[in-house]
Amino acid sequence: MEIRIEGVEKDFGDYPALRAVDLTIARGELVALLGPSGSGKTTLLRAIAGLSNPDRGRILFDSEDATTLSVQERRVGFVFQNYALFKHLTVADNIAYGLKVRPRRTRPSRAEIAERAARLLEFVQLDGLGARYPAQLSGGQRQRVALARALAIEPRVLLLDEPFGALDARVRKDLRRWLRDVHRQTGLTTVFVTHDQDEAMELADRVVVLDKGRIEQIGTPDELYDRPASPFVLSFVGEALALPVQVADGKVIFQGKELHVSSENLRNGPARVYFRPADIALHGGQIGALEGRVEAVRRTAAGLRASISIPGYDQTVEVDTDDRVGTTLGSSVPLSLNNVRIFSTAAEETLGDGAGI
Amino acid sequence: MSASTQIVKRKARSFPAPSVIPGFRATFGFTLFYLSLVVLFPLSMLVIRASELGLAGLYGVAVEPRVAAALRTSFFISFAAAAIDVVFGLVTAWVLTRYEFPGRRFLDAIVDLPFALPTAVAGIALAALYAPNGWLGEPLADYDIKIAFTRWGILVALVFVGLPFVVRTVQPLLAEIDVELEEASATLGASRAHTVWRVLLPPILPALLTGFALAFARSVGEYGSVIFIAGNLAYISEIAPLLIIVKLEQFDYAGATGIATIMLAISFAVLLAINLIQAWSQKRFGHV
Numbered sequence: 108m109e110i111r112i113e114g115v116e117k118d119f120g121d122y123p124a125l126r127a128v129d130l131t132i133a134r135g136e137l138v139a140l141l142g143p144s145g146s147g148k149t150t151l152l153r154a155i156a157g158l159s160n161p162d163r164g165r166i167l168f169d170s171e172d173a174t175t176l177s178v179q180e181r182r183v184g185f186v187f188q189n190y191a192l193f194k195h196l197t198v199a200d201n202i203a204y205g206l207k208v209r210p211r212r213t214r215p216s217r218a219e220i221a222e223r224a225a226r227l228l229e230f231v232q233l234d235g236l237g238a239r240y241p242a243q244l245s246g247g248q249r250q251r252v253a254l255a256r257a258l259a260i261e262p263r264v265l266l267l268d269e270p271f272g273a274l275d276a277r278v279r280k281d282l283r284r285w286l287r288d289v290h291r292q293t294g295l296t297t298v299f300v301t302h303d304q305d306e307a308m309e310l311a312d313r314v315v316v317l318d319k320g321r322i323e324q325i326g327t328p329d330e331l332y333d334r335p336a337s338p339f340v341l342s343f344v345g346e347a348l349a350l351p352v353q354v355a356d357g358k359v360i361f362q363g364k365e366l367h368v369s370s371e372n373l374r375n376g377p378a379r380v381y382f383r384p385a386d387i388a389l390h391g392g393q394i395g396a397l398e399g400r401v402e403a404v405r406r407t408a409a410g411l412r413a414s415i416s417i418p419g420y421d422q423t424v425e426v427d428t429d430d431r432v433g434t435t436l437g438s439s440v441p442l443s444l445n446n447v448r449i450f451s452t453a454a455e456e457t458l459g460d461g462a463g464i
Numbered sequence: 465m466s467a468s469t470q471i472v473k474r475k476a477r478s479f480p481a482p483s484v485i486p487g488f489r490a491t492f493g494f495t496l497f498y499l500s501l502v503v504l505f506p507l508s509m510l511v512i513r514a515s516e517l518g519l520a521g522l523y524g525v526a527v528e529p530r531v532a533a534a535l536r537t538s539f540f541i542s543f544a545a546a547a548i549d550v551v552f553g554l555v556t557a558w559v560l561t562r563y564e565f566p567g568r569r570f571l572d573a574i575v576d577l578p579f580a581l582p583t584a585v586a587g588i589a590l591a592a593l594y595a596p597n598g599w600l601g602e603p604l605a606d607y608d609i610k611i612a613f614t615r616w617g618i619l620v621a622l623v624f625v626g627l628p629f630v631v632r633t634v635q636p637l638l639a640e641i642d643v644e645l646e647e648a649s650a651t652l653g654a655s656r657a658h659t660v661w662r663v664l665l666p667p668i669l670p671a672l673l674t675g676f677a678l679a680f681a682r683s684v685g686e687y688g689s690v691i692f693i694a695g696n697l698a699y700i701s702e703i704a705p706l707l708i709i710v711k712l713e714q715f716d717y718a719g720a721t722g723i724a725t726i727m728l729a730i731s732f733a734v735l736l737a738i739n740l741i742q743a744w745s746q747k748r749f750g751h752v
Contacts, residue, residue: 156651157651158647158650158651178647178650178651179650179651179653179654179655181651182653183651184651185647185648185651187644187647187648189642189644191642191644191645191647191648192648193645193648193649193662193663194667195666195667195748204649204652204654204662205652205653205654208649208652208653208654208655208658208662209653256648256652257651257652259652260652260653
């Protein structure tokens with residue numbers, strides 16, 4: 108089923124939790140809502156589920172306006188961060204819950220319910236554990252029970268709130284791969300919330316990056332890495348370093364020297380040059396506009412890694428090199444930058460791409 | 465080798481199982497001593513006194529029509545009052561834990577008033593309120609409903625004194641229930657009523673039973689608040705504790721202790737039964 112979100116806004120008191128959110132999620136797509144805490148990602152997910160109502164805007168399931176539907180009527184599979192399993196019910200009863208509560212007309216027979224619960228247990232690889240209570244399961248197993256319970260009602264969409272948030276790193280990795288499989292097998296339109304960019308990038312077809320209740324960018328993992336739309340996306344998705352610069356008449360000035368990066372369409376005034384740690388390198392040739400001081404050198408498996416401080420910049424950068432001679436401690440070295448992106452500090456919007464110094 | 469097996473043997477025999485956390489012996493001894501001094505010793509005096517009657521004499525006291533009527537009044541009305549308290553107490557606890565509203569803390573404090581008030585004060589207040597010329601008694605009298613000086617009066621007084629027990633036992637458990645459980649139930653298609661019945665009530669059932677037992681026990685022993693509102697008509701609205709006083713005033717010590725012993729036995733049986741149900745429900749619903 109397709110989910111269309113049109114101009115959804117939500118305030119918590121004075122705090123705008125969602126602002127003018129427009130988003131279309133295609134049938135069968137696996138989408139991640141990514142953002143720091145307080146970015147509104149969980150609020151958006153809950154609005155889709157009907158667990159909270161947006162103040163403005165509407166949410167459509169295919170062409171049906173879901174905004175007026177109650178939680179029960181929306182038939183969404185929702186998986187909570189802390190599983191929200193019913194502790195007094197066995198695993199099998201937990202899974203069957205959504206079927207047992209149906210009105211008599213649409214309720215499957217007792218035998219059919221039991222059979223479907225057993226099949227779902229098998230599907231989530233927990234066959235034989237149906238008689239246990241949630242307290243007797245590990246975190247990863249509980250999460251799978253929660254998923255089986257959500258799938259039991261044959262949901263129209265599957266929504267997961269930080270599905271792996273409470274699990275340790277190893278289990279997370281396994282479950283991630285497993286969730287991908289589940290998605291492939293069920294073909295359900297799936298939306299999950301995460302603050303972990305690795306998780307979002309690894310799992311999702313498309314990632315929606317949210318910050319302060321706004322959508323910062325929607326794109327495939329490739330697009331987010333290669334063409335981040337804002338400084339926020341750039342630094343949230345992967346590591347990024349930023350040099351404060353001045354733009355004047357098409358020139359980009361750092362510490363009084365011109366950086367040879369393209370500055371088309373840049374407004375005069377303060378700006379920042381962003382680059383990934385991998386895109387800074389020791390430059391074999393003469394001293395250019397950007398230079399640093401070698402603060403420390405360490406041996407790595409492949410070669411050397413130098414910590415280099417850049418005057419006027421308060422962080423040291425780590426650069427891999429194999430030049431033993433050029434990196435004596437305390438010496439000045441020329442640096443080159445690739446794939447830089449420049450954002451005006453004032454407006455914080457993308458204005459120019461750079462191709463290197 | 466032999467030394468180690470010896471140690472193992474000694475460990476197996478020792479009581480209680482050895483633990484790195486000390487203090488069992490001291491606290492267990494203290495508990496036994498105090499329970500004996502405060503509870504068992506006085507109660508055994510009661511039983512010894514009653515044994516002077518002998519079983520036949522005890523039976524004779526129990527079947528005395530006035531005594532039987534008073535015992536029935538006491539236990540049945542206490543049971544009814546505790547049952548009513550379970551419903552009201554649960555709703556009250558729900559409102560106090562689930563919702564934020566102005567005056568919540570104030571309301572929360574009011575719940576404890578029946579605990580704190582001298583019971584006679586409560587009795588006088590209730591009697592004044594429900595008397596035929598009282599604020600509530602007068603309009604009710606227009607509909608031919610009499611509360612004060614009838615069995616209904618006893619019920620009202622017992623509901624009043626028992627309420628805090630249910631509220632205070634249920635409250636912490638309600639506060640612990642995650643709202644997400646209700647949301648999960650709703651996303652799975654369950655109606656609100658179904659959610660309350662299947663998701664919210666089971667985990668708090670043991671606490672509800674405890675609250676019921678406490679309210680019931682308190683009601684059976686309640687004296688002060690009841691005698692002012694009950695009217696104390698023999699065979700109709702006379703409670704067993706009052707009858708004990710009456711017997712004492714007539715210097716019928718054997719009769720008084722006889723009634724007391726019978727009350728003790730019935731109370732113990734009821735509480736034991738509730739405890740067993742509770743243990744069962746804990747096993748059934750208490751998986752945490």
